[in-house]
Amino acid sequence: MTMHNMKLKLTKVVAIVLLIVSHSVTANTGQPNILWLVIEDMSPLLPMYGDSTISTPNISQLANEGVVYNNAFSTSGVCAPSRAALATGLYPNSFGANNMRTSSNTAETGLPKYEAVPPVNTKMLSQLMREAGYYTTNNYKTDYQFKAPKTAWDENGIFAHWRNKPSNKPFFSIFNFTTTHESGLFEPYGIRKLEQRHYFSSDEKKIALLPNDHRIKTNEETTPVHIDKATRFPVPPYLPDTPTVQNDLWKVYNNLAETDKQIGAIVSALKNDGLLENTIIVFYSDHGGPMPRQKRLIYDSGLKVPLIIRFPKGYKAGTIDERLVSFVDFAPTTLAMAGISIPEYMHGHSFLDTSNERQYIYAAADRFDGFTDTIRAIRDNCYKYIRNYRPNEPYYLPVAYREKIPSMRELLRLQKDDALNKAQGQWFRKEKDDHELFNVCNDPHELSNLAYIENYKTKREEMGDALELWLADIKDDPLMKERQLIDKLWNGKTSQPTTEAPxxxxxxxxxxxxxxxxxxxxxxxxxxxxxxxxxxxxxxxxxxxxxxxxxxxxxxxxxxxxxxxxxxxxx
CATH class of the missing domain: 2.60.40.10 (Immunoglobulins)
Structure with missing residues (x-):
């Protein structure tokens, strides 16, 4: 890009930012507050995305008053790598952040604990916001594959809140909702070590995320039931429609209904504080759904997420944006919202600029807990190309955590009994195709591989070449072993480097x-x-x-x- 074009592009982005800021400013700063509402493990199972199974009044209100993004994608089908992308604006497979997790399952892998190492001088989004005058809070997830430096947040923890900020500062606050997490499907339903709930009262200064003690038993008197169990839930073709699967889908939607109430509490607090019309609200999920063949995979079921942005004072209210959006775009877009310069090292770009349209989104899958795979993917508006670097190994990985889900155990039982149909049994193939190509517009569940059909040869080659260019650009070598990756991150040392004392x-x-x-x-x-x-x-x-x-x-x-x-x- 020439310097002239760069200046024109910068001018255009600044103009867009000023337009938004003119609609929502914080007193004394001229910058909007920015609030991220993040749910976990949830595909777009929402009315604004065409799923009317349940009502979600609070999320739906955000959609009615904001912009619904129909094609937003995580960079991975699991949380920690995705969060690394959100925090840095970098693809996690570019700096050692794509194995889930870098600090766990050492007994199975024989590898030491390590952290991903972002390139020199890479700053977390929250630090960039903080340096620009924002009061930054995170409540409360910090699973970035590396420990956040103390420069990252003004507050981080269960009591972190915009209400603690100085009066002359705008805020950037993140609230994470865990109710829809995969572990919310475990039995007995309602008991989760990590389950949290938001507690508010109008006169409280702080909000706490406290251990949820209201779902200890499984009877209806102590379990908040929002969804009638008699409801017939839509079952994707890769899952069997059995009572067990229906019951787990009831949990999925029930947890979503509970989370919708929690989101309503946050928005109400914002409104009660007189800040709603000075705040840009960003709602999204950290990756796709919690059910089998969703989480951890890089089919759309594991990558595609809901994304809604509510700008103040009705700006773009009720509109739909069909452009491709990647998680690496969130950091630069947030900086643009605040009128802050976007670092050149970021892989993403601001999607506030409606003329800046992505041709592709990219994704990667590597180790999940104790099991290693290597998959890379590229997707345009209608096609997904997947490159499997370990084709001689099965697609299904026996992750113990996932097998706590009753539907997963049901699938394994039916697979053992040879009782799955073709679509349901694909995941259990003993080997994978080297190449996969799907028309996701016609085949949204990615069940019909077109990669070896002559009519699609040109499309496969086009997307394969684009994938290789991406890998070269971000310096990702899919054939590198994790042990070699650690050596690279540690600069050949035998242990994790230590920062020199100041x-x-x-x-x-x-x-x-x-x-x-x-x-x-x-x-x-x-x-x-x-x-x-x-x-x-x-x-x-x-x-x-x-x-x-x-x-x-x-x-x-x-x-x-x-x-x-x-x-x-x-x-």
């Missing part, structure tokens, strides 16, 4: 803090200053302030440095 210098009336680790971010705080309890981002020399200065350095993917303290005398 050095504090006081000179010429200023305090300077440095770390010898390239790409390390430094956070600091005055230990005796109760008015500033949060770690601050060190960006430039500090004025001398009497007290004990504490600093920590951290390059993401490395071990955080030991803290360093220095008593400073203002005299």
């Amino acid at each position: 050095k504090i210098a006081v000179q010429n009336g200023k305090v300077t803090i440095t770390s010898e680790t390239k790409g390390a971010f430094i956070s600091y705080r005055m230990k005796n200053d109760e008015t500033s309890p949060h770690w601050q981002i060190y960006q430039k020399e500090l004025p001398i302030k009497q007290g004990i200065l504490e600093a920590i350095a951290h390059r993401p993917g490395y071990i955080e440095s030991a803290p360093i303290s220095l008593a400073i005398d203002a005299d």
